[in-house]
Amino acid sequence: MAFSILRSCVKSIGVSRQLLVLESKATCLEPHALVRSNIIVSHNEYKDDNFLQVYYDETRYGERWRSHDPTDREIICSLLIDRSIRPLFTAGFPANVTVNVCVLKTNWRHEADAELMAIIATSAALMKLNITRAGPIGVIRIGRINENIIINPTVDEQRRSDFNLLYVCTRQNTIMVDLVASEIPESDLATNLKLAQLEAVKCIDSQVKLRERYQRDKKVKLLTSNSKNFQDTRTQSSNHGGGEVAVGQSQCAEIISDVYRFDGRSIHQIRPVHCEAGYLHGSSLISCGETQVLCTATIGKPGETQSVDVLPRKRIIVDYEFPPFCTNHAVDIFCRRWREIGDGMFIEKALLGVIPSHRDFPYAIHLNSTVLASDGSSSTTSVCGGSIALTDAGVPIKSHVAGVSIGLLTDDETSNGQLENYRIITDTSGFEIEKGEMDFKIAGTRNGITAIQLDVKSTLLSLDVIIEALKYGCQAHLQILDHMEIAINSTKETSYYKKGKED
Incomplete structure (x- = not known):
């Protein structure tokens, strides 16, 4: 090139x-x-x-x-x-x-x-x-x-x-x-x-x-x-969760050596995927393993698009909700948390590449994603559900988008944080995200990638490891697309607004 x-x-x-x-x-x-x-x-x-x-x-x-x-x-x-x-x-x-x-x-x-x-x-x-x-x-x-x-x-x-x-x-x-x-x-x-x-x-x-x-x-x-606490958590005493860290490392070592995970999957096997379109009007209900997300898409009049500060109006507005009950927590909800805003932006980026131009579809698009249960990869599951919901609402998207999260487990590292013995895993669960050293979200269509988001923790990763993980992510999101397309029989027409009616 x-x-x-x-x-x-x-x-x-x-x-x-x-x-x-x-x-x-x-x-x-x-x-x-x-x-x-x-x-x-x-x-x-x-x-x-x-x-x-x-x-x-x-x-x-x-x-x-x-x-x-x-x-x-x-x-x-x-x-x-x-x-x-x-x-x-x-x-x-x-x-x-x-x-x-x-x-x-x-x-x-x-x-x-x-x-x-x-x-x-x-x-x-x-x-x-x-x-x-x-x-x-x-x-x-x-x-x-x-x-x-x-x-x-x-x-x-x-x-x-x-x-x-x-x-x-x-x-x-x-x-x-x-x-x-x-x-x-x-x-x-x-x-x-x-x-x-x-x-x-x-x-x-x-x-x-x-x-x-x-x-x-x-x-x-x-x-x-x-400071009495200036040391790595891998050597912390039990007063600061050292026992939990040691258990996590032991479990990671088992996955690396046995090449099988705790839920019985192989290293690069995706979780069972179930999709249902039309659960509500313009909606989808999607489950990836124990993670379940409800997505609803709403089509508004052309003038209802949202402007953000001094930036141009957005083609799609995404509201991502991660309520405490989805992880079995009972706490009060006072305002949107930063995590919800960050994950919502990833979903928006993933779908933006397939949204039709304003000339072809001059309507405001609002997508809401509510996580009903979470065992990891809830934002990438929301990408899949959002794609189906947009189709169910009548938005003529160019292609369907699927998302997957790639993780990395290691049981050892050098003194300077470099990687030694590791295993890249596909479609991570909550435990694997918590104990892993990488959270690599990949979203794309059959034609290419629309969004990625890479976060690393305490272990520094070379670019070769990232490119290797990218390869596994591209293979996995194509498998998820196969399950999604089975749930989509036909694209509905946009009722009301597409007929040119206005209040």
Whole structure:
């Protein structure tokens, strides 16, 4: 494949000179935007995986935009930053780490890519503190227009691109991948992942120079040496769940050696899939193993599409609900949780590539996905159910989309977190996601991939492992598509609105 590189990955990173003992600040600057990341590290009791909190803020200085609640975009950007830096920390990190990212200047409609800049600024600020076991990280965004590959496309170019790939890595390992695409083939995606690895490391050198100039070793050593809990959870005492961790490792070792899982499936066997279209009007009820999801699609008048802040109106609105009862928890529900917003965005990205254009189908589309029972992979199951529900509601989607979650189990690793003995598993259950080292969500049609979302935990993974997992994911989602198509006999016409009636 011939690449036409239209933009480089050069960023300017500056540092605030006023540095407190446990505070670090870094600024990422380009002509159209300025993003600052502020990191505070403080002593606290052991809090398992909740030691890291990330808050992304797009301050709007006009009175019209004043609001105290984070928007969905701000929450999604916060999650992207969290996913990019969390694997850099040792499991069971003893202190609280709070990251506040402020977008001080930006130009949404032209050059600025605040998400990418926020990740770079946060990585640079972390390197000064010297509290991570790996890093710095490089980040790159890749798009493609008319078969030309674009490195770090502008916002306008992202809208016209065939795919939008956000890739975060260290010099040797993949940290996070986020993709939305219009049915990109597996081979093309693998090629672009390799290109992303080569380009992303270019922004690491400037962070290394920054670390050499501003690093404060003694202050960080004071923090870690005074903490009694500064050790990996794999060696924690039973007071902090060490027994549970040891049991989990033993179970993972059994799966790796026996090549069979606790539910009797082989390593790459999917769970039983049952689909039912028309459960309600414009709906689907789908079960993958013990996970069950009800999806309903509603068609509205053309003017009912939703606009998000200053961005264009969305073609499809997805509401993903993960109520506590689906995991046998009895707690009050006060507001949407960040997980629901993040998983809802993955479902939206997965289906966006098959939604007809506004010219062909000028109606507002709203999809609701409610998880009735969950034993892992509820968001990928929602992708399958959403595709069926859209068809049942009369939306002429281009192809059906299926999703699958790929995991990775390991019973050992080297001192620097590199992978040694491991097993890639297909269609993960709740236990396998909790004890595994990777959650790799893949969604696509028979023609190609529409969305992927990769999150890793404490074990650093090479790109070769990711590409291997991608191969198994593409094979599995085709099997799920076979089950889905059996449940779909015909596409219904859109009643009421398609006939041109309006209130």
